[in-house]
Amino acid sequence: MALVAAVYFLIVHLRSLPKEKRNRTALNLVFTLLVVAVIVLSLTGRIHWIGAALTGLLVALRQFGPALLKLMPAFSLWQQHKAKQTPPPPSPDNKSLSRAEALSILGLSDPVTEEDIVAAHRSLMQKLHPDRGGNDYLAAQLNRAKDTLLS
Known part of the structure; x- marks a missing residue:
């Protein structure tokens, strides 16, 4: 009721x-x-x-x-501002590395064997790979150095 x-x-x-x-x-x-x-x-x-x-x-x-x-709108502006503040990782330049530069990047000195190059690359890549806290630039430099020395 x-x-x-x-x-x-x-x-x-x-x-x-x-x-x-x-x-x-x-x-x-x-x-x-x-x-x-x-x-x-x-x-x-x-x-x-x-x-x-x-x-x-x-x-x-x-x-x-x-x-x-x-x-x-304020959140969108904040995201745009944050994106502007974070610079993109530098891309490796397209010029080829000299043998001395490649050895320096991998921390090696002449004379060097293929196994030394692969071992140094593997060791540094485990520390500097982007999936393990490194960045793209350093990983690309390591790859370029290895490719230069092995070619």
């Missing part, structure tokens, strides 16, 4: 509002009733906790969504 009276009161209240406020108030009312229903269902164990968590996420999105949408 109390529920019927509350619904009647809400309908009368909504009809008394101006048309501009009526739709927004009705939407807020429906949303609030759904949240209350989910809270009651989760407290009584009739809804899974994941359902309650998803409802909480929807509430948070509804509350913070407009602010997040206003921040999107």
Whole structure:
């Protein structure tokens, strides 16, 4: 009986509002009733906790969504600014290395065997490879030095 009276009161209240406020108030009312229903269902164990968590996420999105949408242009500008600050890794120049430069890069001295070159390259590449914390430029230099010495 109390529920019927509350619904009647809400309908009368909504009809008394101006048309501009009526739709927004009705939407807020429906949303609030759904949240209350989910809270009651989760407290009584009739809804899974994941359902309650998803409802909480929807509430948070509804509350913070407009602010997040206003921040999107600022986030985009920040990403562009960050991309400008990070210089691209220098690309190795296309000129060929001299034998002395290649030996210096690999930390070797003449006379050197093919096995020495491969072992030095492998050892340095394990330390300087991009997948292991090195960078592309140093790995490319090591590869160029090895190729120069082996050709």
